[in-house]
Each structure stands twice: as structure tokens, then as C-alpha cells.
Amino acid sequence: TLCGNEQALATAEKMAAWTGKYLNPISDEQWAKMQMVEHGGMNESLFNLYALTGKEQYLALARRFEHKKFFDPLAERKDELKGLHANTNIPKVIGAARGYELTGDQRYHDIADYFWHQVVAQRTYCTGGTSNGESWQGDPGQLADQLGEAAEECCCGYNMMKLTRHIFSWTGEPGAMDYYERTLFNSRLGTQDTDGMKMYYLSLMPGLWKTFGRHFDAFWCCTGTGSEEFAKLGDSIYFHDEQGLYVNLFIASELNWPEKKVTVVQKTRFPEEEGTTLTVRSAAPMKMPVHIRVPYWATQGVTVSINGKKQDAASTPSSYLALERTWNDGDQIQIAMPMSLHLAPIPDDRTLQAAMYGPLVLAGRLGTKGLTHELTYGPLGPDESRPLPVPAIVASGDSPDWLEPVKGQPLVFQTIAQRSGLELAPFYQLFDERYTVYWKVNRKNA
Structure with a gap:
């Protein structure tokens, strides 16, 4: 999908064909037992292959990877996560989210929506991370006795951010991007050292320290995840709908939007700088709403100026502030967000x-x-x-x-x-x- 490499697609299809052939003779009872072993986001991969090819056999195979024992309680809005391995299961929910987007199956939506809200509200530390010793060991809201040397696993933060992208794309919920920002800055940044070594556990036990892998004899699932995520730091800075642009994160970047024939340049040193500046580049005047995220922590108010002129724009923490006007080339939006x-x-x-x-x-x-x-x-x-x-x-x-x-x-x-x-x-x-x-x-x- 990124490079248009036909050989890569053919390889993926052959892998899917092998998977289908392997699973064909396995009974549902046998398969349910096999699914108790970690198999990650196979459903997401197969849903994506279906989206690329339109071939129904990949859709059927993706549904075969639905883990009913895990999904059924979530579909009924029940938290039965205690004792489960966290990063085994988060990718399954990402797959459910993708399944909803491709099929409209409301059950998949309910699974992903309930899981995301429950984990974020009840099973997440101040960093945005989740898990202890790779698992959810307590009841909902039980975190005081979970601050161990293995709380939290790095892969969990990364995959919760992936799931958050899906949730936000459905709802535009500001709280989703509040969570994404919190997890990015606290759970994910700072987990790679100057030599590129990655972490497995980001310990929250008071008095401990960060630990990293080695090149040849100490690397883990989180090493691969870390390599992937540090190549994707541009994810989610901007979203758009049919009408306008959403500025979700305050990160120096340049957005090229060819369909609208517009470029937006964001300059900031956030978080050292408590604000950001957006410059619009457009060959012709263009009417477009620009939605600026007002973070949950912006309790001191947000000030918006356009070309140096302060705007009469009310802001509420954890919301989006809409600026709708005709934009000209060189227009600047200055945003001040005092932190406290x-x-x-x-x-x-x-x-x-x-x-x-x-x-x-x-x-x-x-x-x-x-x-x-x-x-x-x-x-x-x-x-x-x-x-x-x-x-x-x-x-x-x-x-x-x-x-x-x-x-x-x-x-x-x-x-x-x-x-x-x-x-x-x-x-x-x-x-x-x-x-x-x-x-x-x-x-x-x-």
C-alpha cells in the first residue's frame, strides 16, 4: 500500500492462501483452543488484504481469526480483562476496528469502542501506558498495587495509539487525541536511547531506572515495535474530513494536501514552547474550516491570532476550536496554550x-x-x-x-x-x- 510493490502483494496473498489451507481442516473446537496462544493482529492483516484485493476469501479468513472467547464479553460491554495478556489482545481489537470500517458490522464497532474506553479510563497509568508484567492483573480501576518493575510494556502503548487512530476517525472525539498525545510524549518518547536501543518495560516502580536491549543478544517484540513506531512519529498530527482540517498534535511538520491544493507548515518547539504557529500556503484563496485541538490540560485558556490579530474565539479544554474563513497564501495562525x-x-x-x-x-x-x-x-x-x-x-x-x-x-x-x-x-x-x-x-x- 505504501510503495505499490506488486511482488509484496503477491507474497502476502500466497501467505494468506497458505494460512487458509492450513486452517481448512481444523474444527471450530480445535481452533478455539489454538486461539488461546498469542496470534496478534492476524485479523487486521487479513482485513487489509481484503481491502486491497476485494477478494471475499480474505474477508472470510479474517472473520475466522475472530477470537470469540475474548470478543464476546466486550461486545456485551463486560470487562473480563483481568488475567489476560495485554499485548496479545490489543491487536485483535485493532483488527475488529478495521473489520467495522470495511464491513459496517456493528458488533466489531462495539467491541473496539468499549475496549478502548475501558482501558483508557480504568486500566491506564498517567503515562498513557497499560499492563503490568505484560498482563492486566487487577480489576477495573485497580492500579495502586500494579506499579511494578514490569509496568508498563512498551508494545501496549504503541498498539493503543494505533487503536486510538481508528476511534478518533469514527467520532472526532477530542479525548481520543488527548490520550494519544499523553501516550506519545510519556509512554513512547524516551524509550529509545542515543544508539537506537529500545526498551521492553517502562518501569513505574519508584526508585528504579530505564533498561534497554543490546544489538545481538537482547532484543524483543518491543524492539521491532520501537523501530516501527519511531518511523511513524508523523502519524495523527493532522486528520481531515470532506470540508476541513483537524490539527491534533503540536509538532513541527509540513502537511501537503493535494486534493485541496494547500500546504500547511507548522512551526513550534512544543513542549518547550507553549504554543504553535501554522502557515497556510495556497495558490488561490480557499475557504476551509481549520479545527485546532484544545487539550484537556489547557485550563488557563487558549489564545488564537490570525496574522497577528487576536481572534474572539472561546475555548473549552478537551474540544476543538473551529476557525472558518477564506484563507490566503501566507496566512498565519498563532496559538498560545499556557501549560500549568x-x-x-x-x-x-x-x-x-x-x-x-x-x-x-x-x-x-x-x-x-x-x-x-x-x-x-x-x-x-x-x-x-x-x-x-x-x-x-x-x-x-x-x-x-x-x-x-x-x-x-x-x-x-x-x-x-x-x-x-x-x-x-x-x-x-x-x-x-x-x-x-x-x-x-x-x-x-x-
Whole structure:
């Protein structure tokens, strides 16, 4: 689909033919047992092959890969995810989403929609990631006891972002892109080191550190996923419908939209810069709505100017602000989005809190004591027997009043009025050091 390579398509069709021939004599009872073993997104691949060729046998084969034992509760809006391997099952739901888009089967829609909303609302950490030890080990909303050395698996964040693209394309739901942004900046960025090594587990256990693979003897599923996702960072910055453009993410980029004969250039240093500038390039005047995402964290208001003139445009957090006018070549849209500190408590224990600045999770820097190259490169995750004690925070309530910015260091903060002075920085910036994402916060005595 990307290169128009006919040989690649022929190869994929032969692989599908082999798969169909292999499955033909297998009974439904036998197949149900076999599906308990990880088989990933085979349904998505076969739905996509059907979309490319229009051949009904690929549609039938995609439906054969429907995992009924997993899908049936989701179709009934029941969360029976406890104990299941997370990244075995997320790709199956992506396949259901693709199946809905190609067939209109409402059951597939309901499966994907319920699963996405349930995982995001009930089984997701402040980073946007999910799982512990590769599985959903608790009941919905039970996360306080899941902050282990193997929470979260990197592949899960990547695949949840893939699913989010489908959900957003159906609904235009601003919360979907709020989640996408949160996961991109906190769960996915910062999982590749300067030599290109990838992570398996992004540990959330306080006092541990990030671990990476090695070139020849330590690489995993997340190594391949990481290679794929770091080539796709342009995904989802922009969407469009028949009328206009949706600006979802604030990332320096250039969009060429040949059908509309328009180019949009986005210049920004976000998140260091709390805003962005869009420049329209068009050979002729063009009327088109431009929808700017107002993030959930933009509680201080958003200011929009066009060619330097401030616009009377009301904004609500977690919404889209529509700018509809005739655009001329060189028109500029300037957007200011002040960020502020806020807290993200664990749902089932509000005394466990993460500090955030805008969409960014801030991690406490705990030094490098005891760390070696061997502890950082090679293991699946950090050694849980080697944590570092993390001091509790004393605060007046659910307010980040225990933090203040460090002068001259963008996005860096420090604790105030605490027994131990610590520095916090965006999680994605931390390498080769211990950290904590979640803090135990005790209330001050009145």
C-alpha cells in the first residue's frame, strides 16, 4: 500500500492462501483452543488484504481469526480483562476496528469502542501506558498495587495509539487525541536511547531506572515495535474530513494536501514552547474550516491570532476550536496554550500521585547510585530487588504547591518545603538514572 510493490502483494496473498489451507481442516473446537496462544493482529492483516484485493476469501479468513472467547464479553460491554495478556489482545481489537470500517458490522464497532474506553479510563497509568508484567492483573480501576518493575510494556502503548487512530476517525472525539498525545510524549518518547536501543518495560516502580536491549543478544517484540513506531512519529498530527482540517498534535511538520491544493507548515518547539504557529500556503484563496485541538490540560485558556490579530474565539479544554474563513497564501495562525502544573492520582489511592506539566509526566530524579552498564543494558526490566527509597511528599491537598520551576531550565521543577530537595523533569528526557513517577503524598496537619 505504501510503495505499490506488486511482488509484496503477491507474497502476502500466497501467505494468506497458505494460512487458509492450513486452517481448512481444523474444527471450530480445535481452533478455539489454538486461539488461546498469542496470534496478534492476524485479523487486521487479513482485513487489509481484503481491502486491497476485494477478494471475499480474505474477508472470510479474517472473520475466522475472530477470537470469540475474548470478543464476546466486550461486545456485551463486560470487562473480563483481568488475567489476560495485554499485548496479545490489543491487536485483535485493532483488527475488529478495521473489520467495522470495511464491513459496517456493528458488533466489531462495539467491541473496539468499549475496549478502548475501558482501558483508557480504568486500566491506564498517567503515562498513557497499560499492563503490568505484560498482563492486566487487577480489576477495573485497580492500579495502586500494579506499579511494578514490569509496568508498563512498551508494545501496549504503541498498539493503543494505533487503536486510538481508528476511534478518533469514527467520532472526532477530542479525548481520543488527548490520550494519544499523553501516550506519545510519556509512554513512547524516551524509550529509545542515543544508539537506537529500545526498551521492553517502562518501569513505574519508584526508585528504579530505564533498561534497554543490546544489538545481538537482547532484543524483543518491543524492539521491532520501537523501530516501527519511531518511523511513524508523523502519524495523527493532522486528520481531515470532506470540508476541513483537524490539527491534533503540536509538532513541527509540513502537511501537503493535494486534493485541496494547500500546504500547511507548522512551526513550534512544543513542549518547550507553549504554543504553535501554522502557515497556510495556497495558490488561490480557499475557504476551509481549520479545527485546532484544545487539550484537556489547557485550563488557563487558549489564545488564537490570525496574522497577528487576536481572534474572539472561546475555548473549552478537551474540544476543538473551529476557525472558518477564506484563507490566503501566507496566512498565519498563532496559538498560545499556557501549560500549568497538575496532579494525576492513582484511581484507587489518591495519595499516590504523579506530577504533570501540561501533557508531560514529570519524573523525580533520584541519582545513579548502584547503576552499572550491565544493569541498564540487557535485562527485560530493572532489578526490582535494587530500588532506592523515595521520600514522601507533604502537601496541603490535591494541589502541586510542593513544586516550583527551576529558573533557566525549561520544563524542570524542584520540590519546595520538603525534607529532601529533588528535581523533576519530563519523563521522556531521563536516561541512565533512577527516578520516580508516582509519589506518596501525605497531607499537612492543620
